[in-house]
Each structure stands twice: as C-alpha cells, then as structure tokens.
Amino acid sequence: MQILKLIFKNAFRHKLRTFLTISGISIAILAFGLLRTVVDSWYAGVKASAANRLVSRNAISLVFPLPISYKDKIRQIDGVTNVSYGNWFGGIYIDEKNFFANFAVEPKSYLELYPEYVLQPDQQAAFLRDRKGFVAGRKIADKYNWKPGDTVILKGTIFPGQWEFVLRAIYKGKTKSIDETQFIFHWEYLNETLKKTVARRADQVGFYMIGVKSPNIAPEVSRAIDKTFRNSLAETLTETEKAFQMSFISMSEAIVVAIQLVSFVVIIIIMAVMANTMAMSARERIGEYAVFKTLGFGGAYVAALIFGESLFISSVGCVIGTILTFPAAKAFGAMMSQFFPIFNVSVNTVYLDVAASVIVGVIAAIIPTYRAASIRIADGLRRIG
Amino acid sequence: MQENLPIVQIRNLFKSYSRGDQIIPVLQDINLDIAGGEFLALMGPSGSGKSTLLNLIAGIDKADSGMINVVGTDIASLSETELAQWRATNVGFIFQFYNLIPVLTAFENVELPLLLTGLSGKERKSHVKTALSIVNLTDRMDHYPGQLSGGQQQRVAIARAVVTDPTIIVADEPTGDLDRVSAEEILELMERLVHELGKTIIMVTHDPRAAKKAHLIKHLDKGVLNADPQAHI
Ligand SMILES: Nc1ncnc2c1ncn2[C@@H]1O[C@H](COP(=O)(O)OP(=O)(O)OP(=O)(O)O)[C@@H](O)[C@H]1O
Ligand SMILES: [Mg+2]
Numbered sequence: 001m002q003i004l005k006l007i008f009k010n011a012f013r014h015k016l017r018t019f020l021t022i023s024g025i026s027i028a029i030l031a032f033g034l035l036r037t038v039v040d041s042w043y044a045g046v047k048a049s050a051a052n053r054l055v056s057r058n059a060i061s062l063v064f065p066l067p068i069s070y071k072d073k074i075r076q077i078d079g080v081t082n083v084s085y086g087n088w089f090g091g092i093y094i095d096e097k098n099f100f101a102n103f104a105v106e107p108k109s110y111l112e113l114y115p116e117y118v119l120q121p122d123q124q125a126a127f128l129r130d131r132k133g134f135v136a137g138r139k140i141a142d143k144y145n146w147k148p149g150d151t152v153i154l155k156g157t158i159f160p161g162q163w164e165f166v167l168r169a170i171y172k173g174k175t176k177s178i179d180e181t182q183f184i185f186h187w188e189y190l191n192e193t194l195k196k197t198v199a200r201r202a203d204q205v206g207f208y209m210i211g212v213k214s215p216n217i218a219p220e221v222s223r224a225i226d227k228t229f230r231n232s233l234a235e236t237l238t239e240t241e242k243a244f245q246m247s248f249i250s251m252s253e254a255i256v257v258a259i260q261l262v263s264f265v266v267i268i269i270i271m272a273v274m275a276n277t278m279a280m281s282a283r284e285r286i287g288e289y290a291v292f293k294t295l296g297f298g299g300a301y302v303a304a305l306i307f308g309e310s311l312f313i314s315s316v317g318c319v320i321g322t323i324l325t326f327p328a329a330k331a332f333g334a335m336m337s338q339f340f341p342i343f344n345v346s347v348n349t350v351y352l353d354v355a356a357s358v359i360v361g362v363i364a365a366i367i368p369t370y371r372a373a374s375i376r377i378a379d380g381l382r383r384i385g
Numbered sequence: 386m387q388e389n390l391p392i393v394q395i396r397n398l399f400k401s402y403s404r405g406d407q408i409i410p411v412l413q414d415i416n417l418d419i420a421g422g423e424f425l426a427l428m429g430p431s432g433s434g435k436s437t438l439l440n441l442i443a444g445i446d447k448a449d450s451g452m453i454n455v456v457g458t459d460i461a462s463l464s465e466t467e468l469a470q471w472r473a474t475n476v477g478f479i480f481q482f483y484n485l486i487p488v489l490t491a492f493e494n495v496e497l498p499l500l501l502t503g504l505s506g507k508e509r510k511s512h513v514k515t516a517l518s519i520v521n522l523t524d525r526m527d528h529y530p531g532q533l534s535g536g537q538q539q540r541v542a543i544a545r546a547v548v549t550d551p552t553i554i555v556a557d558e559p560t561g562d563l564d565r566v567s568a569e570e571i572l573e574l575m576e577r578l579v580h581e582l583g584k585t586i587i588m589v590t591h592d593p594r595a596a597k598k599a600h601l602i603k604h605l606d607k608g609v610l611n612a613d614p615q616a617h618i
Contacts, residue, residue: 002493002500009488291484294445295498295545296473298466377445378437381480 003301007308014281018313021277025317025360026324028270029353033325034332035263036349041333042249042256044342048177049241051215053113054222056208057244059235065204066234068191073228074208079221082211084109086187087204091154091163093144099338100140102154102183104190105209107135113211116174123148123169131189133168137180139337141170154183159190161197181341210238267356274364278310282368289372290380299373303365306372310365311358318357322350392553392585393419393442398451400437411437413608415451419587421552424579426599427589433605435589436557442587443476443555444468456552473501477546477584479556483538485530485545491517492526495544502549516544519582520574536567543574547582554578556588560595572598 011018040047056074058064068085075083086105093100107128111117119127119135126148127133136146146152150167165185173180187205194202212221222238229236239247249256282289289302325345333343398415401408411434419425427435440446441453444460453461456475463471478484485494495516499509517523520540530538539559546554556575560568572595578584588599596602604611 002496006486006488013488287484288486291480291486292497293469294443294472294478296469296501298469378440381445381484 003304003308007305007312010281010285010305011309011312017277017280021274021313022317022320024273025270025314025357026321028266029318029321029357030324030328031266032263032356033322033345033349033353034328035259035266036352037325037329037332037343037345038340039256039259039263040346040349041340041343042252044177044179044340045245046242046249048116048179048342049245050116051218051240051242052212053241054210054212054218054225054238055241055244056210056225056236056238057206059226059237062206064234065201065206066208066236068203068205070208070229070234070236074210074225077221077224077228079213079217079224080210081213082109082113084113084209085205085207086110086209087190087206088158089154089156089185089190090158091156091183093152093154097338098144100137100181100183100341101179102185104187105184106187107184110184110209113209116178117171118174119169119171127168130166130168131186131192132164132166134165134183134185135169135171136167136184137182137341138170138172139180139341140183141167143337146170159194159201161193163193176344177342179341181337208236209241267360271360271363274310274314274360275367277313278306278364278368281309282306282372286372286375286380290375290377293377294381302372303369306369307362307365310368311361314357314361314364318353321357322353325349325353390421391418392421392423392456393417393587394452394454395442396452398438398441398453399449400434400441400446401449411608412441412448415608415610417603417610419585421585422579422583423601424576424586424599425588426596426602427587427605428591428593428596428602429605431591434608435605438605438610439555439557439587439589442553443478444472473498474549475552477549477551477554479539479542479546479554479559481558481561483530483535483542483562485538485541487530490527490529491522491533491541491544494530494541495526495548498545498549512548513544516548517541519547519577520544534567535563536570539563539567539571540574543571543578547578547584551584553585553587556586558589558591560590560592568592568595 056066058066071083071085074080084106086103089102089104091102092098111119111124117135127135134152146167148167148169152165152167154163154165156163171180191202210221210225212218218240222240225238226236292302293299329343329345333340336343395415395417398412399410400412401410403409415438427439429435437446441448442455444455444463448461452459458471460468460471486497489497492513495513496509499512504512514523517526520543522537522540522544525533525537530541533541559575560571563571575586575588576598579586588595590596
C-alpha cells in the first residue's frame with residue numbers, strides 16, 4: 001500500500017515532465033493503433049472470407065472470362081454444395097471519387113452462399129423479383145441517402161452505357177468485419193443487355209463462387225474443378241476465397257509491411273522518450289534511493305519504485321491513447337471509407353497497445369534501476385550535498 | 386546494556402579508494418572502542434576520512450581489512466542483505482542534509498523504517514507518534530519536509546532515526562546546515578537520546594561547540610585516529 005502511494009506521488013513530482021511524457025505515449029499509442037487498424041483493414045477481405053468457399057477464375061488472368069456453361073459441370077463435382085457466379089461491373093456513381101464495389105451476380109445462389117449479408121425477408125423477395133433491382137450495403141445506402149424504390153444510375157466502364165437500377169434491399173453485415181459498402185445486382189440484367197448490344201460478351205462470367213461441404217475437402221475440390229476444364233479453351237484456376245482475396249493484397253503487400261514497420265518505429269521512439277524521462281527522474285533521486293537502502297530497504301524495493309513509476313506512466317498513456325483510438329478510427333474510417341470499407345479497431349490492436357506500453361514501461365526502467373541498485377550507498381549519499 | 390562492554394570495537398581497520406590505477410589510502414590502522422551509552426564526537430580536517438569511518442561503523446560501506454564489531458556482530462562478515470537487515474534493527478541515521486523523502490509527510494518519513502518490521506499499522510502509528518513527541522513535532526506530522534524549517538526537518542530525521550529503537554545512532558555533521566539556535570536544539574535533543582534513552586551516538590562534526598556536548602572527542606587526521614584526544618581540545 002505504502003509503496004503504491006509512493007510510486008504515485010513520485011510520478012507526479014515533476015508535473016510538466018510527467019504530463020508531457022504521458023501525452024507523448026498517448027499520441028504514440030494512438031498512432032500505433034491507427035496504423036495497426038489500417039493494416040487490419042487491408043486484410044479485412046481475407047479475414048472475412050470463409051474457408052468453405054472457393055473462387056474459380058480464368059487461369060490466364062482475372063480479366064479473361066469463363067463460359068456460363070461451366071456452372072452445371074461445376075455443380076456436379078463431388079463436394080460442391082452451391083455455385084454462384086458474377087462479373088465485376090466497375091460502374092461509377094456520378095463521379096469517380098464515389099467509389100464502391102459493384103458486381104453482377106446470380107442473386108439467389110449468391111445470397112445463399114454469403115449468409116453474412118443479412119437482408120430483411122420482404123426486401124430480399126423484392127430484390128429477387130426485380131431484374132433491375134439491386135442490394136446495397138447499409139453504409140453506402142446511408143451515405144448516398146438511397147431508399148428502397150429509388151432509381152440509381154451507374155455509368156459503365158467495362159460495360160459502357162448508362163445502367164439503371166432500383167434499390168430493393170439494404171443488407172447489414174452479420175458481424176462488424178463484413179463490408180457494408182457493396183452494390184450487388186442481377187447478372188441476368190447485365191447479360192440480357194449485352195445480348196442485345198455486344199453479343200460476343202454475353203454468356204460469360206468473371207468468376208464462379210463455389211460452396212464446398214467442408215473446408216477440409218476444399219483442396220481436392222479445387223483440383224477436381226481445374227482438372228475438369230484442363231485443355232479446354234478457358235482453363236480455370238480455383239482457389240479458396242482467402243487465397244483469392246490474398247492475391248489482391250499481395251500486390252500492395254510492400255506498403256502494408258512499410259506501415260507495420262512505421263507502427264513499430266513509433267513505439268521505439270516513444271520508448272526512447274520514456275527511458276529519458278525515467279533516467280532523469282532516477283538520476284535526481286539517487287540520493288533518496290541511497291537513503292532507502294541505508295534504512296535497510298533492499299535493491300528490490302528501489303527497483304519496484306522505479307519500475308512501478310515507469311509502468312504507471314506508460315499505462316496511463318496507454319489508457320488515454322487507446323480510448324482516443326476509437327473516435328479517431330471512426331473519423332478516419334468515415335473519411336476514407338472508399339479505401340477502407342472496414343475500419344474497426346480490433347481487440348488484437350488493443351492487446352498490442354497494452355503489450356507495447358508494458359514493454360515501453362519495463363524497458364525504460366531497466367537502466368535507471370540498474371544504476372540505482374548498483375550504486376554504493378556511500379556514493380549515493382555523497383550526491384546529496 | 387552493560388556499560389563497560391564496548392559497543393563498537395575496531396581493530397586494525399584499513400580502507401582505501403582506488404581512482405583509476407591510483408590507490409588512495411583513507412583510513413590506516415584504526416583502532417577504536419566505544420562504550421555503550423557514549424556520545425562521541427569525531428573531528429578532523431576535511432577529507433581526513435571521518436565520513437568513511439562513520440559509514441564503516443554504520444555498515445553502509447566495507448573495509449579493506451581489519452575487524453569491526455558493532456553491537457556484538459562482526460559486520461565485515463555479513464552479506465549485503467544481512468547488512469541491510471542489521472542496519473534496519475541496530476542503527477539510526479542522521480545526515481547533514483536531513484535526507485527526508487520530500488513526497489512523504491513527516492509522519493510517513495518517520496514511519497518508513499517501520500515498514501521493514503512486522504508491525505501492524507496501528508502499532509506503527511503509535512511508535513511514530515512516540516518518536517515525534519520525543520522531538521516535539523507531533524503537531525507537524527502532516528507537513529511535508531518542504532513546509533518545515535531546517536531545524537524541524539532535522540528533528541523529523543532524528544525521530545526517524547530513533548523510531549526503530551536502535552542501539553547506536555550515527556550522525557554526519559547533523560548541525561552542519563543549521564543556524565546556531567537550531568543547532569543548539571538538535572544537540573540538546575541528541576544529549577537527551579543518550580541520557581534518557583541510553584543510545585550510543587557517534588557524531589562527525591566540524592563545530593567545536595557541537596563537539597563540546599559530546600563526552601568524548603576523537604580526532605582523525607589523514608586517516609589516522611589520534612590516540613590522545615585531550616591534547617587537541
Ligand atoms: N567513493 C570514493 N572514491 C574515491 N575517493 C573517495 C570516495 N569517497 C571518499 N573518498 C576520498 O576519501 C577521503 C575521505 O573522505 P571522507 O568523506 O571520509 O572525508 P571527511 O573527513 O568526511 O571529509 P569532510 O569533512 O569534507 O566531510 C577523501 O579524500 C575523499 O576524496
Ligand atoms: Mg564527511
């Protein structure tokens with residue numbers, strides 16, 4: 001009890017110094033938390049992917065399509081429970097800066113395959129019924145103030161023209177890590193229009209999404225699918241949804257690594273600041289520590305005083321920094337929603353915050369403790385006069 | 386306590402410091418007996434080794450060679466931890482600059498040495514109050530050192546030195562930083578510790594007036610203890 005009181009009082013002896021150090025740690029923890037969240041956000045698609053879903057695409061490249069006729073052949077393969085398919089549409093809403101993902105999919109099988117998109121039953125029925133209908137994620141519907149029944153026009157880029165859609169349903173993510181910024185409409189609508197305009201592009205899909213019985217058989221099923229279409233005009237490349245998502249990220253992996261590195265550099269810098277604060281305090285109190293030892297207190301007591309103070313300061317900084325991370329991430333996420341549709345501070349990030357501050361507190365205390373513990377009492381007392 | 390048995394016994398004590406590859410002898414062949422209940426003043430020019438000798442007696446420094454027996458313990462043979470424990474029970478310390486912990490109140494400063502004992506909070510409280518009443522500062526127990534005068538701070542330090550009821554008290558220039566009136570008060574207090582509580586006090590001082598209060602004066606000069614203190618008074 002007494003020692004805690006002493007630690008607390010010591011921590012606030014130099015109010016300005018302690019205040020500045022705590023502010024520094026808070027800001028570092030905040031920056032660290034935001035950077036970690038950016039990294040998490042980058043991998044959000046990978047995280048959200050299910051292990052029992054596969055994606056098949058053209059083996060040459062994602063930009064080449066696959067025939068719609070593959071659908072039935074895939075369905076017959078052992079272990080396959082469900083097949084859906086779609087095209088990346090790449091339409092623009094009014095202006096290029098209003099970016100959100102938009103796909104043409106086979107709606108019924110798609111919604112079965114992706115139970116994490118939660119729709120109200122009546123809205124879902126309305127969407128399935130209307131060939132020009134679309135489903136929007138809650139976030140973009142809110143952002144553009146779309147209400148069911150509203151007509152929305154996208155300008156096609158891959159598929160030129162002005163495309164008219166009617167909002168029929170708004171989906172919510174089952175969990176916080178589900179992207180709520182997607183725009184999904186009927187593949188049939190796209191295909192029929194193509195048949196009338198550019199017939200050679202009709203009856204083709206960008207990718208198949210395939211449900212398998214269990215994650216364990218995913219590799220076999222992948223191989224079986226690819227084997228089925230080997231030596232055909234359009235060979236497939238089938239991989240788990242996770243691997244598929246990962247292939248997008250790996251292109252920008254260097255940036256993620258750089259961000260991760262910077263997040264750790266922030267912690268190392270604050271460690272130096274904290275170590276300096278503790279070294280200054282301990283240097284000023286060498287005489288006092290000598291008095292404690294003279295009175296019979298051991299090196300462990302002196303160590304506890306210094307470690308306690310260091311950990312106290314770093315923990316206060318950590319708590320403030322972590323608390324600030326949440327509103328800051330919310331504001332940042334709202335500002336950058338087109339780049340980071342999922343921007344949530346994860347529990348893991350909070351754990352990392354705590355770990356970082358404990359490490360900072362401990363490391364900052366090591367050298368001052370070593371000095372205070374190893375100095376001869378007589379020399380320590382001499383420093384007072 | 387038996388008056389005639391020496392409470393401090395020092396034989397052929399040597400102490401030197403090394404600075405780089407240079408060895409500086411500080412204490413040379415010190416022999417000294419101090420009887421229980423003695424009030425001894427240790428005088429001598431600056432740098433003569435007074436503080437060094439006091440530290441050796443109090444067990445906060447180690448000699449190079451020689452025997453040093455204090456309160457029946459050969460303290461040269463104790464480990465650091467044993468020595469710390471031994472100090473906590475047998476020695477009270479008074480310093481020139483009081484050395485109170487500035488963030489603790491007078492009460493808490495006096496209580497500090499008691500935290501190492503097994504006493505309950507209640508027992509500690511009564512001990513602290515007794516010690517503070519000896520130095521006549523009960524009314525200031527909630528004050529911080531910064532709110533007390535030098536003389537008052539030194540009285541708190543004396544209370545801290547006696548609160549564990551040690552056998553001997555070492556004081557390194559306890560009046561060195563005080564004005565005459567405060568110095569007088571402190572010296573009278575120390576006399577009372579010897580006479581009323583039977584403590585043994587070893588005091589290093591430069592001040593002849595302070596030395597006069599002592600029963601016995603020893604002179605250190607260049608690390609050698611003067612065998613005939615009377616010749617120097
Ligand atoms: N840690 C040390 N390292 C090297 N030399 C030291 C050390 N401590 C003390 N000395 C030297 O030992 C000698 C005696 O020091 P000491 O402090 O005992 O003197 P003193 O008699 O108490 O002097 P003063 O009256 O000024 O307090 C001095 O020459 C001092 O420089
Ligand atoms: Mg001295």
